[in-house]
Amino acid sequence: xxxxxxxxxxxxxxxxxxxxxxxxxxxxxxxxxxxxxxxxxxxxxxxxxxxxxxxxxxxxxxxxxxxxxxxxxxxxxxxxxxxxxxxxxxxxxxxxxxxxxxxxxxxxxxxxxxxxxxxxxxxxxxxxxxxxxxxxxxxxxxxxxxxxxxxxxxxxxxxxxxxxxxxxxxxxxxxxxxxxxxxxxxxxxx
Amino acid sequence: xxxxxxxxxxxxxxxxxxxxxxxxxxxxxxxxxxxxxxxxxxxxxxxxxxxxxxxxxxxxxxxxxxxxxxxxxxxxxxxxxxxxxxxxxxxxxxxxxxxxxxxxxxxxxxxxxxxxxxxxxxxxxxxxxxxxxxxxxxxxxxxxxxxxxxxxxxxxxxxxxxxxxxxxxxxxxxxxxxxxxxxxxxxxxxxxxxxxxxxxxxxxxxxxxxxxxxxxxxxxxxxxxxxxxxxxxxxxxxxxxxxxxxxxxxxxxxxxxxxxxxxxxxxxxxxxxxxxxxxxxxxxxxxxxxxxxxxxxxxxxxxxxxxxxxxxxxxxxxxxxxxxxxxxxxxxxxxxxx
Numbered sequence: 296x297x298x299x300x301x302x303x304x305x306x307x308x309x310x311x312x313x314x315x316x317x318x319x320x321x322x323x324x325x326x327x328x329x330x331x332x333x334x335x336x337x338x339x340x341x342x343x344x345x346x347x348x349x350x351x352x353x354x355x356x357x358x359x360x361x362x363x364x365x366x367x368x369x370x371x372x373x374x375x376x377x378x379x380x381x382x383x384x385x386x387x388x389x390x391x392x393x394x395x396x397x398x399x400x401x402x403x404x405x406x407x408x409x410x411x412x413x414x415x416x417x418x419x420x421x422x423x424x425x426x427x428x429x430x431x432x433x434x435x436x437x438x439x440x441x442x443x444x445x446x447x448x449x450x451x452x453x454x455x456x457x458x459x460x461x462x463x464x465x466x467x468x469x470x471x472x473x474x475x476x477x478x479x480x481x482x483x484x485x
Numbered sequence: 486x487x488x489x490x491x492x493x494x495x496x497x498x499x500x501x502x503x504x505x506x507x508x509x510x511x512x513x514x515x516x517x518x519x520x521x522x523x524x525x526x527x528x529x530x531x532x533x534x535x536x537x538x539x540x541x542x543x544x545x546x547x548x549x550x551x552x553x554x555x556x557x558x559x560x561x562x563x564x565x566x567x568x569x570x571x572x573x574x575x576x577x578x579x580x581x582x583x584x585x586x587x588x589x590x591x592x593x594x595x596x597x598x599x600x601x602x603x604x605x606x607x608x609x610x611x612x613x614x615x616x617x618x619x620x621x622x623x624x625x626x627x628x629x630x631x632x633x634x635x636x637x638x639x640x641x642x643x644x645x646x647x648x649x650x651x652x653x654x655x656x657x658x659x660x661x662x663x664x665x666x667x668x669x670x671x672x673x674x675x676x677x678x679x680x681x682x683x684x685x686x687x688x689x690x691x692x693x694x695x696x697x698x699x700x701x702x703x704x705x706x707x708x709x710x711x712x713x714x715x716x717x718x719x720x721x722x723x724x725x726x727x728x729x730x731x732x733x734x735x736x737x738x739x740x741x742x743x744x745x746x747x748x749x750x751x752x753x754x755x756x757x758x759x760x761x762x763x764x765x766x767x768x769x770x771x772x773x774x775x776x777x778x779x780x781x782x783x784x785x786x787x788x789x790x791x792x793x794x795x796x797x798x799x800x801x802x803x804x805x806x807x808x809x810x811x812x813x814x815x816x817x818x819x820x821x822x823x
């Protein structure tokens with residue numbers, strides 16, 4: 296398409312009174328076309344249903360998506376919303392015999408705009424498979440926080456406190472909260 | 486065959502390259518820059534906790550093929566803080582349109598680096614922030630309503646140069662992709678298919694600001710209406726947003742969906758960024774009218790006109806322009822007059 300043709304496009308546009316504009320050169324259009332085809336193609340591949348075809352195409356698309364930061368999943372409340380309320384706590388036993396519970400520090404109000412990261416971190420901690428690598432660093436961080444307040448922790452335990460929600464229309468609508476320890480370790484002296 | 490090919494080629498060129506006033510992308514840039522600034526500021530209270538060497542993730546997790554982060558080189562506190570400052574400056578630069586191209590690149594690199602450093606704390610809003618930052622890098626985001634525009638063509642500040650909208654189109658396609666993907670994901674779930682999903686979602690107390698009233702969550706009929714209504718709306722948003730007549734209606738319904746989610750559920754910056762993405766669908770002419778009808782814009786346009794009329798004949802600005810480039814001169818006819 297040459298420049299004259301493009302000017303005609305503009306005349307047909309919604310903005311018919313607009314004066315002529317500078318055109319993109321043919322070479323730039325070709326480069327941009329290649330870029331948008333690759334970009335949209337890679338994004339579509341990542342978002343297509345899980346399949347053998349997707350698996351094959353992702354091998355080519357993944358490096359590009361990772362490089363450009365366009366890797367994405369939009370599993371918002373899907374495939375199912377979580378069917379329980381869950382909190383992550385650290386139980387810290389101290390040398391003086393006292394026990395403290397330190398929850399993941401989420402909050403309501405302005406703090407929720409950084410608290411949501413803690414909330415996601417809490418979900419990551421108990422994700423099947425992936426969370427295990429985070430347990431020890433998190434436990435060490437909790438111990439550090441407790442020490443910074445002048446305490447002497449001797450054991451730290453990470454636990455998940457959850458309550459299963461029942462289907463709508465059933466009373467009560469949730470089961471009682473249950474604690475499940477998923478990591479425990481003694482604390483060595485500094 | 487040739488006629489078909491010509492039609493396809495013309496359609497392609499029209500969709501991606503037919504120049505449009507830059508009012509829409511300017512609006513997207515300003516709002517996105519504002520949200521990105523808030524996002525960056527919100528990192529401060531937990532900056533070293535999530536990204537530092539003594540935080541909850543002292544060692545950089547393994548990155549996939551092609552993935553990168555500037556914090557892969559060092560996670561020492563000075564490096565993390567320096568990157569945060571650069572990201573904040575980038576976000577502010579995007580918001581006000583100061584050295585816009587550079588600002589978008591700094592913002593993108595900063596956001597990507599932080600998100601790769603600790604991928605365990607991300608929600609959909611963070612992913613959308615990164616995605617939009619990438620698209621914005623390639624857009625003429627600073628062409629209008631920006632400090633750049635003020636510096637280079639002050640007397641034409643309230644005008645919107647025509648530019649090819651291909652980066653804006655990528656954002657628009659992204660919106661459809663999000664709704665298609667989330668709809669497909671939901672259709673794989675039993676709870677969405679049996680109509681109880683919204684009732685369950687409204688009872689996850691750890692992500693709610695307040696307990697949802699029982700009449701909303703206990704009623705099976707209400708839950709089914711809300712669940713199937715959500716699926717229907719997401720389908721409509723994915724497809725009908727491309728129809729000019731129906732677009733305002735589906736977007737209005739989408740706004741109400743996202744605001745109702747944000748009202749009760751703590752979703753971080755997700756709602757703000759989705760609504761920012763909606764702005765990409767505002768027609769350029771509507772965006773232009775919207776911007777120029779703002780009281781502050783009207784006052785300043787009048788002031789600019791007064792200044793221009795007072796200038797001596799033959800002088801365009803009354804003083805030598807800060808940047809008198811060939812492209813600036815050429816642009817004088819490439820604008821939609823305000």
